[in-house]
């Protein structure tokens with residue numbers, strides 16, 4: 001076994017009835033078969049192949065440790081109540097046994113499976129005596145509670161019983177609560193009774209008693225928590241929510257257990273929409289800073305958002321879908337098809353300030369991954385005011401103040417502050433968008449034929465990342481932007497002028513903001529780099545995962 005630094009505790013313990021030397025250090029739990037033996041039982045002259053008999057677990061991946069109350073040394077489950085007497089007895093006879101003192105403990109280790117799905121794996125250590133077992137459990141728990149692991153001990157959980165397929169309560173009770181219990185996380189669980197219930201509670205709750213806030217629901221429910229925490233923080237700090245002020249970050253991390261319709265935020269921050277995976281990210285204390293947009297209508301603050309904000313096609317689709325909430329997630333497909341057939345274009349002007357990160361752009365083929373360099377070294381963190389030159393963008397007028405303007409008739413205008421992966425769009429409608437670079441990707445779909453728009457939508461649902469490669473689509477990486485709808489005009493009916501048949505045609509759409517309708521068409525939006533932290537780590541490199549899962553025979 002390689003030399004291990006910072007040893008906290010070590011002893012010989014049995015795993016699968018074989019003696020092992022087990023070492024707890026400040027960073028790892030390591031075990032190695034104590035004596036290697038050949039097939040005939042005699043000591044081997046060859047050392048064990050490292051990955052067959054030695055296992056090293058980084059403590060960041062240790063989910064929990066528990067004494068095994070029902071195991072004795074010979075690995076036979078026993079019971080405190082034992083059945084006696086002959087099988088002929090109608091009523092079995094029981095005698096009370098002394099409760100068993102645990103002589104074994106189990107650890108639950110993170111098991112990364114393909115497609116970013118996480119599960120737990122159990123390894124049991126037999127100690128032979130109660131005292132040694134107690135010492136091991138205490139030592140491991142003490143080490144894991146070190147601040148550097150940043151694990152939550154107490155959580156406030158909101159369950160939205162009306163989100164998605166209405167399964168949030170059963171998902172929480174059956175899949176998530178047992179995991180939190182295993183990890184000894186205290187929870188205060190609140191089942192919401194109405195929209196904005198969670199936000200109301202967050203306005204007054206004693207947040208010092210918890211280490212994080214969790215929602216069991218969709219993107220809309222997450223956005224409620226995001227707004228609740230940010231509003232509270234600004235109010236307490238006396239920060240005005242105006243376009244001239246920068247919001248302060250909340251002190252708590254947010255966790256999302258997916259139980260909504262789209263679940264784009266969870267998908268984009270963990271790589272999958274799987275409730276147990278999300279719970280494990282929370283238990284292990286993962287943390288990632290994500291960008292948040294503040295949205296205003298003139299000077300009036302409207303709300304915060306961190307995924308998709310879109311006008312025209314996706315706005316109309318959302319508004320239409322609201323009356324069909326009973327359909328669950330498929331309401332979006334029906335409304336999407338209807339609005340596609342309408343092929344409605346809206347006139348307006350998009351203006352924006354480009355990102356200071358000149359080396360990146362929405363088509364640069366650089367995915368945001370866990371530990372992403374673009375996010376880590378983003379210049380937007382320092383809130384730089386200078387935008388780089390945009391000489392290559394010819395159709396756009398630029399002002400001396402760094403603002404660029406783009407006027408036209410649009411089928412859709414959308415800003416993506418993260419790639420917004422979801423089942424419908426597996427690498428996201430803006431695949432190279434970053435979680436924490438301080439920018440949003442603005443997409444403008446100019447008026448085009450249905451077949452052209454369908455080709456764009458179809459490409460969004462694929463994995464080639466070529467949905468922007470059309471002449472009628474423009475994309476920009478920006479740190480601030482605004483939209484102004486062209487003024488409505490009252491139109492006199494040309495067909496029957498004598499009847500004075502005035503018709504006011506609705507020429508504006510609505511905004512789809514994380515699945516909520518914003519009725520004000522004219523918005524100004526600023527991106528705040530990594531303003532909130534989530535219990536997640538971004539999408540991990542897949543090769544790394546494959547290497548991990550084949551590391552050890554004990555794991556198989």
Ligand SMILES: CCCCCCCCCCCCC/C=C/[C@@H](O)[C@H](COP(=O)(O)O)NC(C)=O
Pocket residue numbers: 218219220221260261262263264307308314318332420422424425429457458460461512513514515516
């Ligand atoms: C040929 C048809 C192909 C269709 C591909 C369409 C691409 C879809 C891109 C969807 C982007 C979703 C971004 C996330 C939005 C959510 O915040 C929002 C609300 O999510 P929630 O219902 O709260 O989970 N959902 C929707 C559909 O607007």
Ligand SMILES: Nc1ncnc2c1ncn2[C@@H]1O[C@H](COP(=O)(O)OP(=O)(O)O)[C@@H](O)[C@H]1O
Pocket residue numbers: 160161162163164165192193194195196197216217218219220221222224259260261262263515516
């Ligand atoms: N008990 C409730 N009844 C009705 N609406 C609720 C309730 N709790 C939360 N909401 C609202 O439901 C909206 C959608 O919830 P969400 O969990 O995102 O589901 P979905 O993904 O299906 O839209 C949220 O914006 C939230 O404000």
Ligand SMILES: [Ca+2]
Pocket residue numbers: 291416417418433434435436437438439440
């Ligand atoms: Ca971003």
